[in-house]
Amino acid sequence: MAIGSASAILGWDNRVDDATITVGSSPERASALQDRSLGEAWESDGTDPADTWIEFAFDKPTSARLLSLHGCNVTVQSQYQVRVWEDAGKTDQVYDSAVTDVCPPLIPMAARDWSRPALWTGKPTSREWRRRPRQIIHPLPAVRRGRVWRIDVLDDLNPDATIRVARPFLGDALQVANTIDLGSELSFRTFAQVQEGPSGQREGSESRPARSTRFSLNWLNEAERGLVIDLLTTMGETGEVVWIPHPDDGPKLQRESYLGYLRSRSVRRVRNATETSGLSAEIRELV
Structure with a gap:
């Protein structure tokens, strides 16, 4: 595709x-x-x-x-x-x-x-x-x-x-042939430090939140399964990836894409033999 x-x-x-x-x-x-x-x-x-x-x-x-x-x-x-x-x-x-x-x-x-x-x-x-x-x-x-x-x-x-x-x-x-199953989950990781004084007054500092996306792909063909295994083997926990959830949507392309790393992932057989495979992954933004 x-x-x-x-x-x-x-x-x-x-x-x-x-x-x-x-x-x-x-x-x-x-x-x-x-x-x-x-x-x-x-x-x-x-x-x-x-x-x-x-x-x-x-x-x-x-x-x-x-x-x-x-x-x-x-x-x-x-x-x-x-x-x-x-x-x-x-x-x-x-x-x-x-x-x-x-x-x-x-x-x-x-x-x-x-x-x-x-x-x-x-x-x-x-x-x-x-x-x-x-x-x-x-x-x-x-x-x-x-x-x-x-x-x-x-x-x-x-x-x-x-x-x-x-x-x-x-x-x-x-870019797999079949899109994400049931969409994806976007969350935000905050980086903040808050201190409370005896009077209850709060003082804190905070930087821009980092995005985190979880998604599942359940219809990988054999060629895509091989690419996914190569990707996970090569990238490990520290390799850079770029997540682009909506490549065909100009406004969302720049707004929702980001540079990050793979945090958790697994490749599984959805069925036996030569049937399809699946991928579950989380991508965390680098800030």
């Missing part, structure tokens, strides 16, 4: 750390892109498009179905473009996403309030957008092989006067 249909996507096998990374500016900070800590980030020298691109070069053509940037500071008006070349000299282009909005209209026209700023754009206000976890998620329509992968971040009016990216993801993607 092609990327972009209704079934959820699970990105895995991040190959960013195998690449030689080149950036448009501030090359001394490019090593932060290969640091898994989201507290470390590459920051461009400015917001001119000549400064805000990232390239991943490999010794030989590398296959991938998903490119994403996490821990970003992009604004609600930002755009991006993904391009892939099969050769190191970038003469044989095999993919071009064209310029794409990071944030498409999120509010359907029928649900828009005429008194709110989002009436015409359908997008959240800049204040609302800044409070979200910001990222760029780009599932490719099919597998692409390339020696050079490039993403341009276009956000020249960013008030921070820089583009920040903490962690890229470039890797494979599992």
